[in-house]
Amino acid sequence: MDIPKIKYLRNASFQDKLKGFFLTISGLTIFNLEFFKQLFTLPIEIEQIKKHMSELGVKTFSIVSIMGFILGFVLALQSYPVLERFGATDFLPATVSLSIIRELAPILTALIFAGRVSSGIGAEISSMRVTEQIDAMEVSAVNPFKYLVVSRVIATTFILPILTIYVIMISLVGAFIAVIMTDNMSLIYFINAVVASISFGDFVPAILKTYVFGYIVGIAGSYKGYTADGGTEGVGRASTTAVVLASLLILIVDMVMVKITVWLWPSIG
Amino acid sequence: MMKNPIIEIKNLEKSFGDLCILNKISLNVFEGENFIVFGQSGSGKSVLLKCIVGLLTPDSGEIKINGKSVLNLSNDNLNNVRKSMGFLFQGAALYDSMSVRDNLQFPLIRNYNFTNDELTQKTITTLAMVGLESAIDKMPSELSGGMKKRIGLARAIITEPKIMFYDEPTTGLDPITSKEISVLILELQRKLNMTAIVVTHDLLCAEIIADRAIVLNKGDIVEEGTIEELTASDNKLLRNFFSHEIINQ
Numbered sequence: 001m002d003i004p005k006i007k008y009l010r011n012a013s014f015q016d017k018l019k020g021f022f023l024t025i026s027g028l029t030i031f032n033l034e035f036f037k038q039l040f041t042l043p044i045e046i047e048q049i050k051k052h053m054s055e056l057g058v059k060t061f062s063i064v065s066i067m068g069f070i071l072g073f074v075l076a077l078q079s080y081p082v083l084e085r086f087g088a089t090d091f092l093p094a095t096v097s098l099s100i101i102r103e104l105a106p107i108l109t110a111l112i113f114a115g116r117v118s119s120g121i122g123a124e125i126s127s128m129r130v131t132e133q134i135d136a137m138e139v140s141a142v143n144p145f146k147y148l149v150v151s152r153v154i155a156t157t158f159i160l161p162i163l164t165i166y167v168i169m170i171s172l173v174g175a176f177i178a179v180i181m182t183d184n185m186s187l188i189y190f191i192n193a194v195v196a197s198i199s200f201g202d203f204v205p206a207i208l209k210t211y212v213f214g215y216i217v218g219i220a221g222s223y224k225g226y227t228a229d230g231g232t233e234g235v236g237r238a239s240t241t242a243v244v245l246a247s248l249l250i251l252i253v254d255m256v257m258v259k260i261t262v263w264l265w266p267s268i269g
Numbered sequence: 270m271m272k273n274p275i276i277e278i279k280n281l282e283k284s285f286g287d288l289c290i291l292n293k294i295s296l297n298v299f300e301g302e303n304f305i306v307f308g309q310s311g312s313g314k315s316v317l318l319k320c321i322v323g324l325l326t327p328d329s330g331e332i333k334i335n336g337k338s339v340l341n342l343s344n345d346n347l348n349n350v351r352k353s354m355g356f357l358f359q360g361a362a363l364y365d366s367m368s369v370r371d372n373l374q375f376p377l378i379r380n381y382n383f384t385n386d387e388l389t390q391k392t393i394t395t396l397a398m399v400g401l402e403s404a405i406d407k408m409p410s411e412l413s414g415g416m417k418k419r420i421g422l423a424r425a426i427i428t429e430p431k432i433m434f435y436d437e438p439t440t441g442l443d444p445i446t447s448k449e450i451s452v453l454i455l456e457l458q459r460k461l462n463m464t465a466i467v468v469t470h471d472l473l474c475a476e477i478i479a480d481r482a483i484v485l486n487k488g489d490i491v492e493e494g495t496i497e498e499l500t501a502s503d504n505k506l507l508r509n510f511f512s513h514e515i516i517n518q
Contacts, residue, residue: 043379128364136362139322140376140428141348 072174094197122242125225153218160214361421
């Protein structure tokens with residue numbers, strides 16, 4: 001796998017930056033193709049996948065819990081006065097839950113996950129690259145791409161949807177607490193209103209896109225780490241650029257996927 | 270003593286952009302010998318090693334190991350060749366997220382079918398060879414520079430390779446530890462009957478282990494011979510190089 005090297009210049013001109021941009025796209029394409037090629041070759045690193053999934057879950061659990069609660073709480077607090085103006089406070093559970101499920105929980109969880117995990121993967125793999133640990137694996141007749149990259153990308157792809165579902169639940173708890181602080185709505189009414197307002201077209205596409213976001217987080221971190229050079233400076237650069245790349249790709253892909261969802265399920269548009 | 274050439278290199282060329290690192294290098298390394306590659310920093314020594322083990326692809330030339338060309342091999346075939354090789358990296362390159370035990374067992378678990386008992390036994394025996402049985406459950410961050418080199422050496426020899434590559438095995442170590450590592454390399458080579466290529470600019474290390482050596486400068490082989498022949502050479506570059514090394518020692 002020959003990935004084009006990007007030279008990082010301190011005073012890069014516009015031309016250098018443009019060249020770097022296209023080299024990143026070509027490098028990322030080669031890296032993705034290599035991933036799918038390696039994905040279907042044996043052995044499957046089950047133990048590594050399990051290890052990464054549990055590590056990533058533990059690493060991000062507390063931050064997404066806090067984020068989820070505050071998200072639901074604030075959204076309900078902000079929406080209440082607006083709905084009250086129109087005498088539509090009964091619609092609060094539906095408004096809040098739809099906003100959370102369709103867009104806010106998937107995108108915010110993915111961005112938080114990118115910040116926490118992409119940088120970690122970028123730093124881990126790049127430090128292995130600059131200290132020749134990846135070369136050592138290769139010389140030991142072990143496929144480092146399979147061991148380091150494929151296992152991490154599979155783990156991020158499957159853990160993010162689980163985290164998103166968890167964030168949705170925590171957000172709804174936050175929203176309910178905000179609601180009972182301002183209104184005398186019962187829990188039963190809140191749950192019934194939420195359940196009645198959610199359809200297949202709200203929930204499934206939102207969760208499906210988090211698989212893609214999880215894949216992006218893993219692949220961006222791994223790509224930046226695997227192609228790092230330049231000693232400790234290269235490790236720092238891989239870690240920060242991984243977050244930027246992952247966040248940017250998540251936002252672009254979200255835009256495309258929302259458009260596709262609306263096209264496939266016009267009723268939710 | 271000298272038998273068949275295990276490694277044959279013909280007209281090997283490697284450049285990075287406009288910078289020529291190896292310029293039509295040709296050499297043979299024979300079975301059971303310790304072959305030293307001398308040269309200043311940036312002379313292309315490590316690049317030569319990395320080309321031989323397939324970490325870098327040369328621009329042109331030929332590399333044969335046991336009579337078979339290793340360039341243009343598929344990944345699977347190249348990995349089969351690599352199973353007969355060991356490599357000690359300059360910084361030891363221990364996997365820092367794994368204990369010493371896991372570092373040593375890593376290539377065994379993935380390439381061979383040993384039982385857990387056999388793995389443990391093999392790990393202990395190999396660590397005993399480098400005198401560090403007590404470090405089996407330590408993490409790399411708990412080891413000194415010399416210990417890391419020893420563990421790196423243990424990891425390289427645990428698969429009982431026929432060919433060993435050493436990239437600056439004594440760099441960054443104090444003179445006493447350097448000598449210990451050099452003696453250990455020689456002992457292991459004799460015990461396991463390995464062929465070795467050692468990249469170094471440490472004359473003391475070379476004097477202990479070398480059967481034959483070359484000196485690289487700006488991608489060319491300047492001189493070839495035994496250590497005695499090289500140190501006695503009239504070549505100005507060699508005289509400068511070795512006089513600096515002697516002063517350093």
